[in-house]
Amino acid sequence: MCESKELIVGYVYDELSSDERAGFEAHLARCTDCRVELEELRSTRTYLRLWAPPEPDLGFRVIRGGSAPAAALPRRSRLVPAFPLAAAAVIVLAAAAAIANVEIRYDSDGVVVRTGWARQVLGDAQPDSQRATADTATQARPAAADFAALDRRLSEIESSLNRTSSAAGTEVASDSRMSDAEILRRVRQIVREAEARQETAVARRLLEVVTDLDRRRRTDLALIQQGLGQYQGLTNAEIAQNRDMLNQLVRAATTRQEK
């Protein structure tokens, strides 16, 4: 090529002045190299026109939000796999359940599952297992007191009976000629005292059964609460894992931006 690059490019793109154009065309008429060069540049331009960009649905739009002009153009619609969305939904639900104070109560009315924001402050301050233990201890104290009272009462009755028996034996020994009415009175008294002792024993046995049932109920409740705690712990671990992943992504993005 004998002419300058600027001239031939200007001619290819039709940006020469009329004088420059006339001069270049006069040159072309007698220069084969420049004619070949020109033809190749033109054919290259023809190929370039075949490179078409994709035609996505853009639909950008500026919307105003709040007091400041919002730079809220819709972000591009990425194809997000459904599984991570579902997993995220489960995590959110689990977190919501944890926050919402799921409470499982097992009492005479059966098992009651309750969620709610309102929960006793004392109850919130204690872990479930500790709370269950505390409840059991609180109720175990009156039970122990009852047992002690019953024991005392039984001891009193037994000692009273012993005294009565020994006194009666003495009297029988000293006065073998006791009247029939007196004998009947004493028999009745012995029967009454035996009945009282029997009632006390039955009451004690009933109390033991009730206490045993209550212990079992609380054990079941503690197991349920422990299971729930494990579930919540698992959920929290997943949330922490996801948070760590997000943090890593943010750090990576920040690092790349700083580069």
Place this chain on the structure above:
Amino acid sequence: MASSDEELVTLSQGGDLDSFNQLVLRWERPIYALAYRVIGREEDARDVAQETFLRAFRALKGFKGQAKFSSWLYRITLNLCRDWIRREKRAPVSQAPEGIDIIELAGEATPSESIEELVGRRQLGVAVSKAMALLPEEQRTAIILKEYHGLTFQEIAELLDCPLSTVKTRLYQGLSVVRKQLHQAGVSGDALKR
């Protein structure tokens, strides 16, 4: 009658959001095409285009109209593309389609064009994109602005902050490299005549 860019810019500067969105609608495709051809990635090009309008909106008050609104947008886009290339530390990629969808192609065919011709045309387009991806950024940008956006040498020089002669040299060198690359790829001069 459609308003000019200048009119819409003036209205937008006065707080008329609809006017700015008309500008967005008018220029989103050229801006996206520019970003796509410079960086070569569809999704990233979309992000760049979006960011371009975002920045334009934020800086609209400072736009005094010394240049055309489109040139201003092009400058923002090219700056963002340059940032992207620097950030990614790599040359633009050429995203070649993995396969050619005959049904889709049939919809694009002109009545006088057979599917075979259309497939050939698509393959030539891929070859061109690969050849362009091999160019230095300055030459590629100059060709893109000239070939696909119809800017004058002077406008390109102002946009790229370089002398007029540099623009012409970049264009010439870029076209020469593309031509050689196409020859090496087996694209003959009469490929389009088949």
